[in-house]
Amino acid sequence: MPTNENGQQPLLEVRDLHVSVGDQEILHGVDLTVNAGEVHAIMGPNGSGKSTLANCLVGKPEYTVTKGQAFYLGESLLGLEPEERARRGVFLAFQYPVELPGVRTWQFLKAAVDALRQQRGEEEMSARDFDRLLRERAKIVQMDQELLRRSVNEGFSGGEKKRNEILQMAVLDPKLALLDETDSGLDIDALRIVADGINKLRRPDNAMVLVTHYQRLLNYITPDHVHVLLDGRIVRSGGPELALELEEKGYEWIREAVDAAT
Amino acid sequence: MTQVLEKYSGYLAQYEELEASWEANRLPWLAQLRGHAWSRFADLGMPTARRGNEKWKYTNVGPIANGSFGHPLGLDPNDYIAPDLIAQAAPWQEEWINLVFLDGRFSSSLSTVSLSNGVYAGGVYAGGLGGIPAEHANVFRQHLGQHALAEEDGFTALNTAFLHDGLFVHVPEGAPAPALLNLVFATTDRHQPRVTYPRVLVVAGPGTQLTLSESYVSLTQEPGFTNAVTEIVLEENSQVRHCRLLLENQQAFHVGTSRVYLAQNSSFNSTSFAKGAALGRSDLHCLLDGPGASCTLNGLYLTTGTQHMDNFINIEHAKPHGTSRLLYKGILDGHSRAVFGGTVLVRKDAQHTNAHQTDKNLLLSEDAEIDSKPSLFIYADDVICGHGATAGHIDAETLFYMRSRGLDLATASRILVQAFAGEIIEKVEPEPLRDYLEKLYSGAVSAPGISLGGTP
Numbered sequence A: 001m002p003t004n005e006n007g008q009q010p011l012l013e014v015r016d017l018h019v020s021v022g023d024q025e026i027l028h029g030v031d032l033t034v035n036a037g038e039v040h041a042i043m044g045p046n047g048s049g050k051s052t053l054a055n056c057l058v059g060k061p062e063y064t065v066t067k068g069q070a071f072y073l074g075e076s077l078l079g080l081e082p083e084e085r086a087r088r089g090v091f092l093a094f095q096y097p098v099e100l101p102g103v104r105t106w107q108f109l110k111a112a113v114d115a116l117r118q119q120r121g122e123e124e125m126s127a128r129d130f131d132r133l134l135r136e137r138a139k140i141v142q143m144d145q146e147l148l149r150r151s152v153n154e155g156f157s158g159g160e161k162k163r164n165e166i167l168q169m170a171v172l173d174p175k176l177a178l179l180d181e182t183d184s185g186l187d188i189d190a191l192r193i194v195a196d197g198i199n200k201l202r203r204p205d206n207a208m209v210l211v212t213h214y215q216r217l218l219n220y221i222t223p224d225h226v227h228v229l230l231d232g233r234i235v236r237s238g239g240p241e242l243a244l245e246l247e248e249k250g251y252e253w254i255r256e257a258v259d260a261a262t
Numbered sequence B: 001m002t003q004v005l006e007k008y009s010g011y012l013a014q015y016e017e018l019e020a021s022w023e024a025n026r027l028p029w030l031a032q033l034r035g036h037a038w039s040r041f042a043d044l045g046m047p048t049a050r051r052g053n054e055k056w057k058y059t060n061v062g063p064i065a066n067g068s069f070g071h072p073l074g075l076d077p078n079d080y081i082a083p084d085l086i087a088q089a090a091p092w093q094e095e096w097i098n099l100v101f102l103d104g105r106f107s108s109s110l111s112t113v114s115l116s117n118g119v120y121a122g123g124v125y126a127g128g129l130g131g132i133p134a135e136h137a138n139v140f141r142q143h144l145g146q147h148a149l150a151e152e153d154g155f156t157a158l159n160t161a162f163l164h165d166g167l168f169v170h171v172p173e174g175a176p177a178p179a180l181l182n183l184v185f186a187t188t189d190r191h192q193p194r195v196t197y198p199r200v201l202v203v204a205g206p207g208t209q210l211t212l213s214e215s216y217v218s219l220t221q222e223p224g225f226t227n228a229v230t231e232i233v234l235e236e237n238s239q240v241r242h243c244r245l246l247l248e249n250q251q252a253f254h255v256g257t258s259r260v261y262l263a264q265n266s267s268f269n270s271t272s273f274a275k276g277a278a279l280g281r282s283d284l285h286c287l288l289d290g291p292g293a294s295c296t297l298n299g300l301y302l303t304t305g306t307q308h309m310d311n312f313i314n315i316e317h318a319k320p321h322g323t324s325r326l327l328y329k330g331i332l333d334g335h336s337r338a339v340f341g342g343t344v345l346v347r348k349d350a351q352h353t354n355a356h357q358t359d360k361n362l363l364l365s366e367d368a369e370i371d372s373k374p375s376l377f378i379y380a381d382d383v384i385c386g387h388g389a390t391a392g393h394i395d396a397e398t399l400f401y402m403r404s405r406g407l408d409l410a411t412a413s414r415i416l417v418q419a420f421a422g423e424i425i426e427k428v429e430p431e432p433l434r435d436y437l438e439k440l441y442s443g444a445v446s447a448p449g450i451s452l453g454g455t456p
């Protein structure tokens, strides 16, 4: 069983992960270790494979792992169904959240919460307790109660959808949250609200991986580690200063540096 | 004609038997109507699915035409079964006016019977054809058979030829809205397979309001044939809410014909819910024959196994400023097949018509099949009309999104299917009827067999 230098089991340990869609390989060997209490940022140009990594970790069917491993608290993730991963505490805030016409947010999240509780051997939550939980969590992202009464994401603006992803995260309380460009499409105020919400959800026993294109999110949420994903490989990792350097110099700088080294 | 009759000799014998009975000859004008209808049936027979017959293009009624069904007279509709059985098989509230037909005959023992033999507050009449009071008899005679024409359709002709029992509802001008009229047509295991001919005439007088539910249920698992005809007349400024539930068993054949006539500024709102019958056809025609009339037609059909369900819905705008909204939804599983056909016809005089029809289908199985062919015929130039039809499987991206929140495949599918149907069910009123449909429906789709489109 893998452990980190402190002798703790990492929340997530990805080793030499190769992922294909159809017969095209998109990730060519990714390594990533995320410990409890950490925030990681993954940056990289369009099409470099960031969403592929995130989606693969939550079990999206069309992504095939051809080589490598991914452990969550020491357990191999790759053989688990998407719902089994979710019930163990893995969560993805989607880059493109899906609309569920006719499915009320209340009903959807109640079913999800109950599924997670069932996994832990707990009873279904009463409607009243769930009401309270939902209302309380909605405050964290300042989500309008009116939106909670509507069908999930149906007719939501881009920003409202992103906020709803964080609301779902707040309600489901995952151990490992992957946030795929949650900051894209948010206006300045919404970005601050969502970032504040994410900060409130940070705890020593959970971890987050933020996929982002912009330093502006990282101004609010300081990452412990920043990784650059380029053409399906993590080509550089560093501290928060790496994001600033990227913002200044662009990806060409990294590409050249990588090419020079190989 | 002789060839047709040869094929239907069973019906001829039954017709002659009915003609010889006293009941048939109670009202001479009715006997005459029946006689005409029989000769019309002898000409038309039952329709055949063949090229060029647009009305019956996708539905083959061969199993009905070739079947042989008894029509025993004199089955006692009273005291044969316990009232609870009906209340379990169909929507039922004590405060409704519940009118039950058992094996095609009006059952006073199972029905709510008013103090004065079918007459309710404000002079509303709701009861069998036997004791229609004189002040309602003219209205009955004026409308019966005038909207569902034996002339045009073999099944209507056959129903009319056998018309000897049925239900008449008349809300005269100025009468208060009666309690919900709950019509239940139930068949039992007596003398199966058997044909029944439910017949309903509803007249909503000027300015009146009425809520009506028609349920067709089986208290048997045996096959049978139900050939039902309903005529609904909305006089000026009247409002009718209508719900039709087809809940017969999986062996049954059902042909239901509804003809709705709308006068000026009247409004008709209907929900059709079809779940039961091996072979079902629901033929609804609304004629908007006065300016400003409007109709809203919603429908939900659930098919599974080898069921075949055909909805043939026609809306005819004959006068200006009419509005029609149609939304039918199908959920198809197994090897079942559904048909949605019909037209919106806007006649030359019907300027400023606003009409829209939509049919949406959710296919839960690769082997289920839908033929959805809504069409528009517009002869007026200043109108707003639209139509559309969709069919698809549960979306794989959507399912994945839900699973990523911890829901298993079965739960996610059930929630999605329920949401799909919810759009229709949530519009049903009053609440007890909506609750009934919700339960009925969630029982029907608790474990859909899902197959996914778009998954590699």
Ligand SMILES: Nc1ncnc2c1ncn2[C@@H]1O[C@H](COP(=O)(O)OP(=O)(O)OP(=O)(O)O)[C@@H](O)[C@H]1O
Binding pocket: A021, A026, A044, A045, A046, A047, A048, A049, A050, A051, A052, A053, A062, A095
């Ligand atoms: N389902 C799929 N089918 C086909 N190709 C795919 C699929 N998913 C990803 N790809 C391809 O894999 C590559 C990586 O895509 P991915 O979505 O992971 O990029 P990304 O880094 O998230 O980009 P962006 O910053 O634009 O979101 C792209 O070339 C993309 O076209």
Ligand SMILES: [Mg+2]
Binding pocket: A050, A051, A052, A095, A180, A181
């Ligand atoms: Mg992406």
